[in-house]
Amino acid sequence: MDSRIPYDDYPVVFLPVYENPPAWIPPHERIHHPDYNNELTQFLPRIVTLKKPPGAQLGFNIRGGKASQLGIFICKVIPDSGAHGAGLQEGDQVLAVNDVDFQDIEHSKAVEILKNAREISMRVCFFPYNYHQKERTVH
Template sequence: MDQKIPYEDYQLPVVFLPSYENPPAWIPPRERVHHPNYNNELTQFLPRTVVLKKPPGAQLGFNIRGGKASQLGIFISKVVPDSDAHRAGLQEGDQVLSVNEVDFQDIEHSRAVEILKTAREIMMRVRFFPYNYQRQKERTVH
């Protein structure tokens, strides 16, 4: 019954579609706020300010990737567990919007590293942006 027809024997145009999946059950909007299938917590995506103080010779507690070449910005790529950066709330996937009032949305990677390494007190404006972070990882080697 499930006999395959050779490609050449199909009438044109040929379109192969994935198998059909039933959509999820519809839930009225007023019931979505407390429904377990809906995450209504969007505040995690809002910009926030993180302040870090770095003694001379100390590490930042996080790594960055990206920059002007990728056209997606600078992102936190790693946060050292139990570091000041971790305690301040930085997480992998945070986009660095600015550091000490320097715009980081269109900055060279090397310049961003220089600013972060030379500052003693770092006031960062960041936002959690996992979609662009994933695109960043696919595009860059930093």
């Protein structure tokens, strides 16, 4: 019996469009160069706290999950929502919600946790290079 997974059963993942890297800037010129950005703190994990009244929406959509092997990502944030005000942004990877690890979770389980919680503490990090996945998911 052949135990290999059929090719058509693998998840489909679209990589971002290739972008040419910026021109190299010598180290001694970087500190005052207008095209050089050394601000990497935007990529550090952060905590976002949301409160959801009964029957209300959280104000964002997610996609991804265990089947995609890429994690759970914020793919849309509703303008002027609580999620927008708390600082969530498209391209944030959800690392954990209320101390539940979201890095290897089924999409349906992630949606269930988010829909049932009234107070949500999310650990997220901005990682826009991995969230473009072919998967229809809405929260």
